[in-house]
Amino acid sequence: MNILNLIFAIFLPPVGAFLQVGVSTHFWINIVLTLLGGIPGVIHAVWLVATKKTA
Template sequence: MNILNLILAILLPPLGAFFQVGVTKHLVINIILCLCGWLPGVIHAVWLVVSNKKG
């Protein structure tokens, strides 16, 4: 499941963040970062998956 989350974090960062942490402040932060640009959202989502944040 972690590999799937990592792939989603790269392709669709908010979706990868949602599957990792659910509806939390991290998801809102990720959506805002994605609105600023794709790369900041990817970095944040990958960080969430790699650090095993659960909410």
């Protein structure tokens, strides 16, 4: 499942963040970062998956 989350984090950052932490503060932060620019959202989502943050 971690590889799938990483793939989603790279191509669809909010989905990757949602699968990792659910609807939480980190998810909403990722939405904002993705809207401000794609790269910050990707970095945040990959960070969530890599550190295995949970809700």
